Amino acid sequence: MRNFWQCCGSSIGIAQGAGCGKYLAQWMVHGQAEINMREFDPRRFGAYADNEYTRAKSFDDYENMFATPLPGEERDAGRPNRTTPLYETLKARGAVHTEAFGWERPKWFSPDGRQEEPGFRRNNVFGIVAGECRAVREHVGVMDLSSFAKCDVSGPDAPALLDRITANRMPRGPGGLVLTHMLSADGMIEGEVTITHLADDRFFVLSGVATELEVLDKLVQSVRDGEDVTTANVTDDYGMLVVAGPKSRELLARLTDADLANDRFPWLTGQQIDIAGVPCRALRVNYVGELGWELHAPMAQLAKLYDAIWNAGGDFAIADFGAYAVNSLRMEKAYRGLGSELTNEITLIEADMARFVAFDKGDFIGKKATQSRQDSQLSTRLVYAEVDAGDSDILGGEPVFQGSDVVGVCTSGGYGHVVRKSLAFAYVDPQFSDPGTVLEVQILGERYPLRTLGEPAYDPQNTKMRG
Numbered sequence: 001m002r003n004f005w006q007c008c009g010s011s012i013g014i015a016q017g018a019g020c021g022k023y024l025a026q027w028m029v030h031g032q033a034e035i036n037m038r039e040f041d042p043r044r045f046g047a048y049a050d051n052e053y054t055r056a057k058s059f060d061d062y063e064n065m066f067a068t069p070l071p072g073e074e075r076d077a078g079r080p081n082r083t084t085p086l087y088e089t090l091k092a093r094g095a096v097h098t099e100a101f102g103w104e105r106p107k108w109f110s111p112d113g114r115q116e117e118p119g120f121r122r123n124n125v126f127g128i129v130a131g132e133c134r135a136v137r138e139h140v141g142v143m144d145l146s147s148f149a150k151c152d153v154s155g156p157d158a159p160a161l162l163d164r165i166t167a168n169r170m171p172r173g174p175g176g177l178v179l180t181h182m183l184s185a186d187g188m189i190e191g192e193v194t195i196t197h198l199a200d201d202r203f204f205v206l207s208g209v210a211t212e213l214e215v216l217d218k219l220v221q222s223v224r225d226g227e228d229v230t231t232a233n234v235t236d237d238y239g240m241l242v243v244a245g246p247k248s249r250e251l252l253a254r255l256t257d258a259d260l261a262n263d264r265f266p267w268l269t270g271q272q273i274d275i276a277g278v279p280c281r282a283l284r285v286n287y288v289g290e291l292g293w294e295l296h297a298p299m300a301q302l303a304k305l306y307d308a309i310w311n312a313g314g315d316f317a318i319a320d321f322g323a324y325a326v327n328s329l330r331m332e333k334a335y336r337g338l339g340s341e342l343t344n345e346i347t348l349i350e351a352d353m354a355r356f357v358a359f360d361k362g363d364f365i366g367k368k369a370t371q372s373r374q375d376s377q378l379s380t381r382l383v384y385a386e387v388d389a390g391d392s393d394i395l396g397g398e399p400v401f402q403g404s405d406v407v408g409v410c411t412s413g414g415y416g417h418v419v420r421k422s423l424a425f426a427y428v429d430p431q432f433s434d435p436g437t438v439l440e441v442q443i444l445g446e447r448y449p450l451r452t453l454g455e456p457a458y459d460p461q462n463t464k465m466r467g
């Protein structure tokens with residue numbers, strides 16, 4: 001609803017504190033708080049957080065109030081909540097799920113039923129995730145990523161609306177797709193979406209799992225009086241399988257009459273095709289940096305699609321992969337994450353993503369502010385780096401030092417299993433952001449060298465994805 005705010009879902013001290021009031025007031029007056037208030041935003045929960053779920057989580061939260069949550073730990077209260085038709089199948093294959101916006105998402109695949117030993121250091125899943133990563137880089141992998149938030153946006157004014165609320169150039173025509181960002185009037189990053197132009201005035205807008213309601217709000221509330229745009233949240237209607245790896249084309253070619261050759265189905269395009277008789281919105285894009293497709297199919301037919309892919313993939317040593325592998329693979333490609341590297345506290349300039357801003361297109365929300373940020377002295381800048389880590393990789397939040405001075409903070413990281421490097425993103429004082437700068441990062445009380453990199457550790461020219 002327009003002009004309706006909520007301050008809820010926080011415990012009593014924080015909810016009644018002056019700070020919370022201040023940032024809520026900023027949000028009401030300026031449309032945005034000056035710091036990242038994501039953990040207070042009621043839209044961090046969706047309709048899935050019904051009474052039963054909320055009750056289970058509330059009890060669990062109080063019971064664990066003074067426990068230190070460990071990386072890798074799963075809390076089972078209220079789960080499973082949102083599942084896809086593949087949930088049981090994947091579990092039977094060893095999938096260990098994690099929860100995101102109510103969804104059960106495969107995190108890794110246990111070959112022998114053993115569970116993860118949670119902790120801050122590398123643990124028993126390290127080698128298994130390495131295998132999942134290698135399968136994607138060397139053969140082909142498949143992952144159920146149905147949890148992506150999905151909207152159909154259509155109507156005569158849909159192109160104008162989408163163009164106005166996003167920073168990148170719109171797709172060139174039907175079949176085109178772009179990665180683009182939604183900004184505040186101050187140029188701060190509010191969302192990241194992939195827009196595919198399906199046909200005429202119909203668009204498919206994808207965003208990360210946790211921003212389902214924020215993106216929906218933005219789409220609905222940005223429509224001007226008199227504009228004719230229809231937005232439908234189709235998140236639960238479409239499942240999605242990522243099929244990625246050098247053998248993905250050969251594999252899918254066995255299941256479709258569609259021409260998947262590079263000139264007929266290039267990188268960063270989408271087509272409606274049938275795969276194993278299942279109608280799919282096939283997009284040639286992925287977050288792992290390989291030749292591959294996202295296949296968005298009717299949820300009810302997801303299992304049929306998965307079985308067909310799996311059966312056709314035997315010759316290619318197809319493997320399931322999960323969210324741990326995705327994190328490793330995206331770190332190798334230096335792909336930023338919304339909520340960690342991309343937040344409403346910075347613009348695309350600090351995030352070193354100016355190439356995603358079409359300064360030469362017409363006006364869009366946040367354009368002027370982004371332009372002036374580009375011309376001004378920055379106070380912080382994103383760097384991508386390799387870390388001479390010991391047995392613990394960057395999770396986010398670790399301080400970065402130059403001598404005895406703290407000059408930055410890590411936002412996320414992980415071990416790149418194929419490039420064999422521990423990788424990190426950090427925001428640092430811009431004077432230390434040149435590639436090759438050596439700084440130090442503190443992990444679990446110890447300092448380790450951190451070297452800034454000028455390009456992705458894996459396939460910097462994107463030859464794999466374009467291939």
Ligand SMILES: Cc1cc2nc3c(=O)[nH]c(=O)nc-3n(C[C@H](O)[C@H](O)[C@H](O)COP(=O)(O)OP(=O)(O)OC[C@H]3O[C@@H](n4cnc5c(N)ncnc54)[C@H](O)[C@@H]3O)c2cc1C
Nearest residue numbers: 009010011012013014015016017018019020021022023065
């Ligand atoms: C031990 C403890 C446990 C708690 N547990 C809970 C809990 O479990 N759940 C819960 O809801 N609440 C809890 N509370 C209460 C909760 O932390 C507070 O109600 C809440 O933090 C108040 O928020 P605030 O933003 O108004 O103030 P604060 O969080 O106190 O923020 C005020 C800020 O202003 C800064 N400041 C002060 N003077 C100046 C100045 N002159 N110039 C610049 N900056 C200044 C301070 O450094 C501080 O960062 C707990 C409090 C304590 C002490």
